[in-house]
Amino acid sequence: MPRVGLTPEQVVDHALALIDDQGTEALTLASVAARAGVATPSLYKHVSGGLAELRRLIAVRVTEELADRLAEAAVGRSGDDAVTAVLRAYQAYATRHPHRYTALPQAPQPDEDLTRAATRLVGVIIAVLRGYGLDGSEAIHAARTVRSLAHGFASLSITGAFQLTEDLTTTHDRLITTLTTGLHSWPRPAKD
Amino acid sequence: MPRVGLTPEQVVDHALALIDDQGTEALTLASVAARAGVATPSLYKHVSGGLAELRRLIAVRVTEELADRLAEAAVGRSGDDAVTAVLRAYQAYATRHPHRYTALPQAPQPDEDLTRAATRLVGVIIAVLRGYGLDGSEAIHAARTVRSLAHGFASLSITGAFQLTEDLTTTHDRLITTLTTGLHSWPRPAKD
DNA sequence: CGGCTAAGGCTATTAGCCTTAGCTTTATGG
DNA sequence: CCATAAAGCTAAGGCTAATAGCCTTAGCCG
Numbered sequence: 001m002p003r004v005g006l007t008p009e010q011v012v013d014h015a016l017a018l019i020d021d022q023g024t025e026a027l028t029l030a031s032v033a034a035r036a037g038v039a040t041p042s043l044y045k046h047v048s049g050g051l052a053e054l055r056r057l058i059a060v061r062v063t064e065e066l067a068d069r070l071a072e073a074a075v076g077r078s079g080d081d082a083v084t085a086v087l088r089a090y091q092a093y094a095t096r097h098p099h100r101y102t103a104l105p106q107a108p109q110p111d112e113d114l115t116r117a118a119t120r121l122v123g124v125i126i127a128v129l130r131g132y133g134l135d136g137s138e139a140i141h142a143a144r145t146v147r148s149l150a151h152g153f154a155s156l157s158i159t160g161a162f163q164l165t166e167d168l169t170t171t172h173d174r175l176i177t178t179l180t181t182g183l184h185s186w187p188r189p190a191k192d
Numbered sequence: 193m194p195r196v197g198l199t200p201e202q203v204v205d206h207a208l209a210l211i212d213d214q215g216t217e218a219l220t221l222a223s224v225a226a227r228a229g230v231a232t233p234s235l236y237k238h239v240s241g242g243l244a245e246l247r248r249l250i251a252v253r254v255t256e257e258l259a260d261r262l263a264e265a266a267v268g269r270s271g272d273d274a275v276t277a278v279l280r281a282y283q284a285y286a287t288r289h290p291h292r293y294t295a296l297p298q299a300p301q302p303d304e305d306l307t308r309a310a311t312r313l314v315g316v317i318i319a320v321l322r323g324y325g326l327d328g329s330e331a332i333h334a335a336r337t338v339r340s341l342a343h344g345f346a347s348l349s350i351t352g353a354f355q356l357t358e359d360l361t362t363t364h365d366r367l368i369t370t371l372t373t374g375l376h377s378w379p380r381p382a383k384d
Numbered sequence: 385c386g387g388c389t390a391a392g393g394c395t396a397t398t399a400g401c402c403t404t405a406g407c408t409t410t411a412t413g414g
Numbered sequence: 415c416c417a418t419a420a421a422g423c424t425a426a427g428g429c430t431a432a433t434a435g436c437c438t439t440a441g442c443c444g
Contacts, residue, residue: 197392198392198393230392230393230394231393231394231395233393233394233395234392234393234394237391237392237393238392
């Protein structure tokens with residue numbers, strides 16, 4: 001029994017590879033173990049919470065990856081240009097890794113790690129919103145709106161909910177315009 | 193072994209009751225069967241596709257319910273008023289039945305029945321958009337944007353992705369305003 | 385009224401999964 | 415060089431979905 005030298009990160013790597021290949025339906029400890037070259041129970045040495053924790057770790061990883069892409073897209077841009085780039089990067093990630101994106105909502109309740117990752121993602125959006133003079137509570141509301149649009153479109157397009165023949169890219173462009181227009185006329189509470 | 197007189201509809205009823213009580217995680221043929229007062233394999237007489245088909249039927253039912261609520265909300269209103277009412281009704285449904293809403297994306301690929309139900313839901317939105325002078329392809333793009341916003345916000349709020357203390361209702365109001373503003377200035381292709 | 389058929393139950397079984405318990409081996413540090 | 419902790423293993427228990435095959439009920443038709 002040669003020692004494989006597994007780490008929790010590597011377990012998640014294998015799980016992601018499996019999800020990419022066969023979808024979240026196929027995510028099972030047995031198949032992850034097979035990919036890692038290890039017996040199923042051995043996984044518990046690294047992912048003590050079993051399948052539920054693995055799903056949690058996957059959500060954290062995916063959120064981090066997504067935050068990275070958004071941050072990359074935002075750098076060097078501002079205003080409508082930045083918002084557009086961020087939304088396109090979001091959709092590009094979801095399109096390129098549909099199964100990973102689908103795995104996102106399969107996590108249990110948000111915990112500390114996931115919150116940290118999500119906070120970083122939100123931070124990118126909040127930073128971009130400063131270009132519109134938004135901060136404080138209104139920036140939070142605006143960031144939630146951005147996430148709703150990005151996630152809603154990604155989720156629906158991935159699951160095949162948009163069945164008609166109209167071009168999805170055009171829809172996405174319209175959606176971005178709607179968002180930037182809304183951000184320009186966002187309520188700006190009087191400072192005290 | 194008294195005959196229970198089950199129908200596919202009643203199986204879905206039991207499944208929904210179970211989901212409402214214990215979440216989609218708890219949806220298993222065994223527990224549905226127990227609730228229906230029947231042995232597990234007997235369910236296959238009514239839901240021949242097993243668990244996957246049950247999930248499909250649930251998605252169809254939930255989509256129909258949602259379409260009903262949206263239609264109710266839209267009747268007698270037009271323009272911003274109608275859009276606002278429809279979005280509020282959407283969110284109200286998701287909030288009141290969070291587990292049902294979560295069950296929605298767990299369905300397999302869209303089939304004929306689900307498409308029919310979704311078409312009715314989209315029809316309500318398209319009808320409302322006529323108040324903005326939108327039809328044809330642009331109405332499709334606009335309807336997709338509406339769905340993205342509604343679904344994204346519902347999905348994220350239900351899963352607890354919005355963790356900060358800012359009021360969710362305020363966010364929703366802002367989101368609605370963003371949408372109605374965008375609809376007013378939507379591109380209107382020249383008619384030929 | 386008698387019997388046939390089909391539908392709707394059942395039990396038994398198989399296959400696969402998650403999880404826990406306890407043993408064994410490897411690697412490492414003193 | 416040995417002790418110990420980490421990382422692997424096998425075994426076993428309990429759950430699930432799904433299939434196969436049997437039995438009984440209900441209803442219809444002659």
